[in-house]
Amino acid sequence: MISLTSYAFVSMILFSIGVIGVIARRNIFVIYMSIELMLNGITLFFVTFARYHFNLDAQIISILVIAIAAAEAAIFLSVIILLFRSKKSLDTDVFNTLTQGENS
Amino acid sequence: MMADIIFLALSAFAIAGAIAMLINKSPIYSALGLLITMLSIGGLFALLSASFLFMVQIIVYAGAIMTLILFILMFLNIKEEDLPNEPKKYPLIGLGLILMIPLNVLVLKAISNLPSKDLGITNTDFGDIKPVGMALYNNWLVSFELISILLLVALVGSIVLAKRRKPKEKRGEQ
Numbered sequence: 001m002i003s004l005t006s007y008a009f010v011s012m013i014l015f016s017i018g019v020i021g022v023i024a025r026r027n028i029f030v031i032y033m034s035i036e037l038m039l040n041g042i043t044l045f046f047v048t049f050a051r052y053h054f055n056l057d058a059q060i061i062s063i064l065v066i067a068i069a070a071a072e073a074a075i076f077l078s079v080i081i082l083l084f085r086s087k088k089s090l091d092t093d094v095f096n097t098l099t100q101g102e103n104s
Numbered sequence: 105m106m107a108d109i110i111f112l113a114l115s116a117f118a119i120a121g122a123i124a125m126l127i128n129k130s131p132i133y134s135a136l137g138l139l140i141t142m143l144s145i146g147g148l149f150a151l152l153s154a155s156f157l158f159m160v161q162i163i164v165y166a167g168a169i170m171t172l173i174l175f176i177l178m179f180l181n182i183k184e185e186d187l188p189n190e191p192k193k194y195p196l197i198g199l200g201l202i203l204m205i206p207l208n209v210l211v212l213k214a215i216s217n218l219p220s221k222d223l224g225i226t227n228t229d230f231g232d233i234k235p236v237g238m239a240l241y242n243n244w245l246v247s248f249e250l251i252s253i254l255l256l257v258a259l260v261g262s263i264v265l266a267k268r269r270k271p272k273e274k275r276g277e278q
Contacts, residue, residue, distance in 0.1 A: 002111050002151075002223050008215040010115040010148070012208045014141070017122040020200035026188040029131040029177065033138045036169070037122055040145050050231075051152040051223055056239040059154055059231060060247075063240070066164055067251045071258035073169045077176050078262040084180055090131070091188030 007048040014041035026092050028083070032076050039069050107224055111151055118144035126197065129187060135173050142166040152223065154231040 014037055021034030043062045050058035087094050117140055124137030146161035229235055240248060 002108060003220050004218060004223065005212060005216045006111070006115075007148070007152070007223070008212060010118060012211055013119055014122055014145075016201075016204040016208060017119075017126055019204055020197055021126050023200040023203070024190075024193055024196035025126070026190050027131060027134075029173070030125070030134050033125055033134055033173070036165075037125065037138065037141065040142065040165070044145055044148060047149055047152050047154050047157060048223070050154065052218075052221055054230065056231070056235055057243070059157055059236060060240050060244050062154075062157055063160060063236075064244075064247055064251055066160055067255065070164060070169060071255050073172060074258045074262040075265075077172060078265045081176065081180070082265060084186075088186065089188070090182065090186055093188070 004048065004052055008045065011041045011044040011048065014038075014044065028080055028090050028092050028095070031092065032080070035072075036069060039065055107151060111148070114144045114147040114151070117141075118148070127193075129190075131177055131182065131187075132174070135170065135177060138173075139166060139170045142170060151225065152231075153225045156231060156233045156236045 018034040018036075018038030018041060021037065022031055025031060025034070043065050046058040046062045046065070050056060050062075083095055084090065121137040121140030121144065125134045125141065128134045128137060142161065142165045146158050146166065149161055150158040
């Protein structure tokens with residue numbers, strides 16, 4: 001029998017891999033995909049609890065999370081395109097336009 | 105018994121795709137790994153008898169968002185020299201692993217104390233499109249409207265961001 005803990009284990013592993021991706025990688029695309037992975041892990045958690053308590057509200061929160069992720073994708077990808085056009089790189093260390101002085 | 109095997113296969117695919125996303129250098133392969141993860145999570149939703157969310161996951165995430173990411177990746181025509189070199193990638197992954205262990209242990213310990221229930225597929229219409237829509241439009245109407253405003257703002261914002269730099273870009277190309 002599949003228990004609640006096994007679903008929680010899978011979703012916590014996915015969330016942790018997302019956090020590790022934000023910490024360890026410097027490619028801005030991979031950082032964005034790690035954020036998506038974190039949202040997905042938490043969505044899986046919500047759906048598991050909806051099934052556990054037999055209540056639909058958690059599934060509706062998951063739908064709202066997916067809609068927010070779609071809005072975030074539109075904004076984030078257009079910002080990535082702007083940054084890549086001006087700097088010709090995907091490295092997060094290059095994007096220091098808000099710091100004063102050392103920026104060209 | 106069948107559901108156990110499907111659950112194990114889907115969760116193994118999801119975790120393997122996530123790890124492939126984490127360690128691949130090329131962002132195209134990372135996006136394909138994330139696509140495998142999205143599809144497997146959709147399967148897990150179906151296993152949790154959330155059939156409407158299964159369809160939403162396949163259509164919105166695996167269909168729209170991942171297509172947008174892959175399109176942007178191919179549109180930017182990323183070369184090898186555009187990618188950052190990451191000499192400290194694996195030590196930082198190890199550091200993140202150590203940092204995330206206490207949170208995981210805490211959450212799993214809290215979850216494992218809850219009374220166990222059968223999480224198999226139900227015969228009722230739980231998670232179908234009609235009950236989800238009834239709950240969404242009866243109890244969560246304000247959130248739904250706010251999400252629609254948010255999506256409109258994101259649409260307008262991305263158009264403004266993409267349009268504003270055009271004359272500057274033309275000068276920069278010379």
